[in-house]
Amino acid sequence: MxxxxxxxxxxxxxxxxxxxxxxxxxxxxxxxxxxxxxxxxxxxxxxxxxxxxxxxxxxxxxxxxxxxxxxxxxxxxxxxxLQRGLFAWIAAELEAFAPVLSGLFAHSFLFFVDGVLTELADEVPEGEEYVFMSSVPYAGKIEGENRAPESAQAPNGVFEAVATLAQRQFPGAEIAFSYRQPFAAAASGQPDTPAITIRRG
Incomplete structure (x- = not known):
């Protein structure tokens, strides 16, 4: 908790x-x-x-x-x-930071509890690891992995920027940005994708 x-x-x-x-x-x-x-x-x-x-x-x-x-x-x-409020805050900030062309990326964010796809609207179960990631294969390009972010609407990326803000907003929580393999429910065969991870303290 x-x-x-x-x-x-x-x-x-x-x-x-x-x-x-x-x-x-x-x-x-x-x-x-x-x-x-x-x-x-x-x-x-x-x-x-x-x-x-x-x-x-x-x-x-x-x-x-x-x-x-x-x-x-x-x-x-x-x-x-503060758990539910933290998750809702991150979800809202990801959508706010997402560049908009078709709207697909802004609606591609998924939430996982210990690797299980979970709806934030439902009661969030207790877990050891909570992860936000995108289901689209080009999320890394928008983020700027190994290069500058490709979208002028998000010059500092999306996931890393939101993770940094969340760390400041919730200093008692263990929040980290990273690239990781997507869970099966996100997309099979997709390359490493940007993610925000919150671990139980």
């Missing part, structure tokens, strides 16, 4: 809470501060990913507990599943 995590209380705020409030009030302040941080994180995710990813809440080590149950000196942790 590709995930993000927030810890809502910094040490300075914790010191003020400890000095000024009763145990019950400290718990209420912790819960309120956690919810405010959650709302901020969800806003950021919505801007970056185009939606709010699912998250789990862990209160004092108990998964799924309500924030109100936090101890006065306890912890509240939110963990976001």
């Amino acid at each position: 590709l995930a993000g995590r927030i810890d809502p209380i910094d040490l300075d705020v914790q010191a003020i809470i400890d000095d000024e409030l009763s145990p019950q009030a400290r718990s209420r302040v912790l819960a309120q501060a956690a919810r405010e941080e959650l709302a901020r994180a969800e806003d950021i995710n919505a801007r970056v990913l185009g939606g709010k990813p699912e998250h789990t809440t862990t209160v004092d080590g108990v998964a799924g507990a309500s924030e109100e149950r936090v101890r006065p000196d306890g912890t509240i942790v939110y963990e976001f599943n």
